[in-house]
Amino acid sequence: MSEATDVAAAASSxxxxxxxAAVASLRALLxxxxxxxxxxxxxxxxxxxQIADVLQVSRQAVHKKYRRHGF
Amino acid sequence: MFERxxxxxxxVVIGAQEEARHWHADAVGTEHLLHALLDASDPLVDAVLxxxxxxxxxLRYDLDHxxxxxxxxxxxxxxSTLGIxxxxxxxxxxxxxxxxxxxxxxxxxxxxxxGHIRFDRTTKKVLELTLREALRLRHRDLGPEHILxxxxxxxxxxxxDLLTARGVELAAARQAVExxxxxxxxx
Numbered sequence: 001m002s003e004a005t006d007v008a009a010a011a012s013s014x015x016x017x018x019x020x021a022a023v024a025s026l027r028a029l030l031x032x033x034x035x036x037x038x039x040x041x042x043x044x045x046x047x048x049x050q051i052a053d054v055l056q057v058s059r060q061a062v063h064k065k066y067r068r069h070g071f
Numbered sequence: 072m073f074e075r076x077x078x079x080x081x082x083v084v085i086g087a088q089e090e091a092r093h094w095h096a097d098a099v100g101t102e103h104l105l106h107a108l109l110d111a112s113d114p115l116v117d118a119v120l121x122x123x124x125x126x127x128x129x130l131r132y133d134l135d136h137x138x139x140x141x142x143x144x145x146x147x148x149x150x151s152t153l154g155i156x157x158x159x160x161x162x163x164x165x166x167x168x169x170x171x172x173x174x175x176x177x178x179x180x181x182x183x184x185x186g187h188i189r190f191d192r193t194t195k196k197v198l199e200l201t202l203r204e205a206l207r208l209r210h211r212d213l214g215p216e217h218i219l220x221x222x223x224x225x226x227x228x229x230x231x232d233l234l235t236a237r238g239v240e241l242a243a244a245r246q247a248v249e250x251x252x253x254x255x256x257x258x
Binding site for chain 2: 018019021022024025026028029031032033034035036039040
């Protein structure tokens with residue numbers, strides 16, 4: 001991490017605007033990566049159950065979330 | 072209502088939609104429209120702005136301030152405060168899944184990024200006033216210069232505020248447009 005980001009993190013860690021924006025972005029990143037990985041797993045022939053097991057969620061949850069994506 | 076818009080005026084409207092999409096905005100606001108108008112570098116609009124001695128870079132700076140509003144879903148600045156370097160993540164993901172992989176996902180594109188983006192109330196007002204300004208000057212076609220005039224009405228929000236703060240004024244701008252049209256017709 002650069003010096004500039006260190007300073008930004010140190011100076012604003014208790015600023016809710018900064019902290020909440022970071023959480024929102026982290027959630028977006030998580031969702032993005034999950035979508036990519038689920039997509040890839042389905043492409044490789046994984047079942048919803050297999051995907052759910054590794055993600056540590058229920059098969060219903062992962063199926064409900066991604067079936068509309070068409071994969 | 073766009074039948075009488077010139078090709079360049081339509082390009083401004085399309086540019087505004089792209090600008091709104093870029094900012095993940097819910098709707099096209101007059102700040103997006105003004106941004107697109109500046110980008111279009113229309114000779115008539117430029118001549119009018121030059122008449123007011125407008126510094127485009129200063130105006131763009133003002134615009135960027137207004138437009139910061141909603142952040143993109145994947146915000147590199149916000150992630151950097153957690154020690155996450157979005158560029159590194161993007162590079163790793165693209166190594167495995169190909170160029171643009173992160174931004175191709177639904178989650179990465181975010182809400183405002185897909186489909187048609189509606190015009191907000193103030194932008195609708197600008198488009199309506201564009202027609203009225205052209206009628207007033209007895210111009211048949213609606214060009215970018217009429218969009219500029221429309222933005223100088225008080226009810227058009229952000230664009231009006233930025234332009235008038237920099238000294239652009241409706242009555243004088245109308246005169247300038249009229250004069251420039253007369254010169255163009257005469258030549």
